[in-house]
Amino acid sequence: xxxxxxxxxxxxxxxxxxxxxxxxxxxxxxxxxxxxxxxxxxxxxxxxxxxxxxxxxxxxxxxxxxxxxxxxxxxxxxxxxxxxxxxxxxxxxxxxxxxxxxxxxxxxxxxxxxxxxxxxxxxxxxxxxxxxxxxxxxxxxxxxxxxxxxxxxxxxxxxxxxxxxxxxxxxxxxxxxxxxxxxxxxxxxxxxxxxxxxxxxxxxxxxxxxxxxxxxxxxxxxxxxxxxxxxxxxxxxxxxxxxxxxxxxxxxxxxxxxxxxxxxxxxxxxxxxxxxxxxxxxxxxxxxxxxxxxxxxxxxxxxxxxxxx
Numbered sequence: 001x002x003x004x005x006x007x008x009x010x011x012x013x014x015x016x017x018x019x020x021x022x023x024x025x026x027x028x029x030x031x032x033x034x035x036x037x038x039x040x041x042x043x044x045x046x047x048x049x050x051x052x053x054x055x056x057x058x059x060x061x062x063x064x065x066x067x068x069x070x071x072x073x074x075x076x077x078x079x080x081x082x083x084x085x086x087x088x089x090x091x092x093x094x095x096x097x098x099x100x101x102x103x104x105x106x107x108x109x110x111x112x113x114x115x116x117x118x119x120x121x122x123x124x125x126x127x128x129x130x131x132x133x134x135x136x137x138x139x140x141x142x143x144x145x146x147x148x149x150x151x152x153x154x155x156x157x158x159x160x161x162x163x164x165x166x167x168x169x170x171x172x173x174x175x176x177x178x179x180x181x182x183x184x185x186x187x188x189x190x191x192x193x194x195x196x197x198x199x200x201x202x203x204x205x206x207x208x209x210x211x212x213x214x215x216x217x218x219x220x221x222x223x224x225x226x227x228x229x230x231x232x233x234x235x236x237x238x239x240x241x242x243x244x245x246x247x248x249x250x251x252x253x254x255x256x257x258x259x260x261x262x263x264x265x266x267x268x269x270x271x272x273x274x275x276x277x278x279x280x281x282x283x284x285x286x287x288x289x290x291x292x293x294x295x296x297x298x299x300x301x302x303x304x305x306x307x308x309x
Contacts, residue, residue, distance in 0.1 A: 001026040001153060001184045002047065007056035009042055009208075016042040017053065018208035024201075029175065029185045031199035033295075035303060039208040040188055044155060047186075048078065060153065074102050077151035077183075081158040083142045085130050092117065092126040095144050102149035116148035119177075121170060136167025143171065147178060154178060155186045160194065172198055192295040202295070206303045216295060223301040224251060225293045226266025229274055232259050233286025240281075247273060260285075263297075 002024040009017040017039050024030045034040045045051040047058055049067045058065040060072050085094045096113045103109045117126055120140040130138060143159060156175065160168045176198055179185055189195055195202060196216055204212045204219070212219055235258055236244075244262065245253045249270055252263030264270040271290050278285055 001028070001061060002186075003057075003059040004043075004047070005057050007043070007046060007053055007058065009039075009046060009051065009053040016208055017046070017056075019056070020205075020208060020210060022203060022210055022213075024184065024186065026184050027179070027182070028200045029179050029187055029198050031195040031202035032186060032188045032205065033195065033202060033299060034205035038205040038303075040205055041157075042208075043205070044157065044186070044188075048076070048155070049073075074149075075152040077146045077149065077154040079143050079146035079154070079156045079159050081161060083130075083138055085138070085141055085145060087130050090127050090129055091122050091133075091141055091144075094130070094141060095148050098145040099148040112148050112150065116144040119147075120144045120174060134164075134167075136163040136170075139163050139167060139171065140174075143174065147183075150181075151183060153184050153186070157188050158190065160189065160191065168194075192299065196295050204299060204302055212298075212302050219295070219298045220293045223293060223298050224265055225263050225297045225301055227264045227270050228291050228293070228297065229262045229264065229271055230259065230289040230291075231262075231274070231278075231285050232288075234258055234260050234278070234283060236260065236283070240283075244274070244277065247277065249273075 002022065004020055004022040007017050007020040008015070020039065020043060032040055032043070042051065046053045047060065047065065049065050049069060061075065063069065063072055065072060086097065089097060092113065095116050096109065099109050099112055099116070103112060117123055120143055122137065122140060122144065125133065125137060130141065133141065139159060147154060160171050163171070172194060175185060175187070187195070187199060199216070201213065201215055202219060203210050212222060214222070236255060241253055241255055244250060249265045249267040250262055251265060254261040262274055275288070
C-alpha cells in the first residue's frame with residue numbers, strides 16, 4: 001500500500017527525516033510511534049504530498065505520490081489530531097460537505113453520509129451543531145468527515161485525545177470495523193494500550209529514522225526486558241538498592257516513594273529471587289506486581305525516552 005525509500009527532509013540545518021524507510025502492507029492497521037520531534041508528522045505530511053522532501057521516494061497504491069496525484073488522494077481519508085469541522089454547519093451538513101469533495105453524485109453521497117452517521121453513532125445528533133457536542137461526540141464527527149467517502153487508506157492522528165473511556169472504546173471498535181471493511185489504516189497515538197490493542201504491525205521512529213518495525217510480539221523480543229517487578233511499601237537504603245542491582249538477571253532498578261521497580265531479563269525465577277532477598281534481610285514490603293514486557297517497555301528501551309517526552 002505504501003512504500004517509502006530513503007526519504008530525506010531538511011529544514012535548514014535540521015534533518016527532520018533521515019533516510020526513512022517504511023513498508024506498509026494493504027489491509028494493515030499500522031501503528032506509527034515516536035517521541036515528539038521524531039519525524040512522525042513530517043513523514044505523514046510527505047506521504048500526503050503536503051510537504052516537499054529533499055530526497056527519496058514515496059509510492060502509494062503502486063504509484064509515485066505527487067501534489068497533483070488526485071486519483072490517489074480520492075482514495076485517502078485523513079483524520080488529524082486537531083478537530084477540523086465547520087461550526088456553522090450541523091453534524092449532517094459537515095459530513096456532507098467533506099464527502100462532496102470526493103463524491104459528486106448526490107444520491108450516492110446521501111447514502112454515504114447516512115452510513116457515516118450510523119457508523120459513528122450520531123443518529124440522534126444529525127441536526128446538532130458542533131459547539132453543542134461533547135468532546136467524544138466531536139471526535140466521532142471528525143472521524144465521520146474523514147471516512148464518509150469510504151477511502152482505501154486512512155490516516156488517523158491521535159483520534160482519541162481527551163475523550164471519555166466510552167467514546168474511546170467506540171472509536172477503537174470503529175477503527176477495527178473500518179479495517180474489516182477493507183481500509184488500510186495508519187494510526188498514531190500516545191496511548192500505548194490502544195496501539196497494542198488494535199495495531200497489526202508497529203514502527204517506532206526517532207531522529208527521523210525508523211529504528212524498529214514488527215508486530216508487538218516481535219518488538220518485545222527485541223528488548224532485554226523480560227519481566228518488570230514492582231514492590232510497594234518497601235523502605236530501602238542506597239546500599240541495598242546497589243545490592244539488588246547486582247543480583248543475577250537484574251539490569252534496571254528504580255526507587256521512588258517507597259516503591260521499588262526492578263527490570264529483569266527473561267529468567268524463570270526473578271520474582272522468587274527478589275522476594276527471597278528481601279525476606280533474608282527481614283525487610284517488610286506491601287503489594288507485589290509482576291508483568292511481562294509491554295510496548296511502553298519496548299519504547300523506553302529502544303528510544304531511551306518516554307513517549308510524551
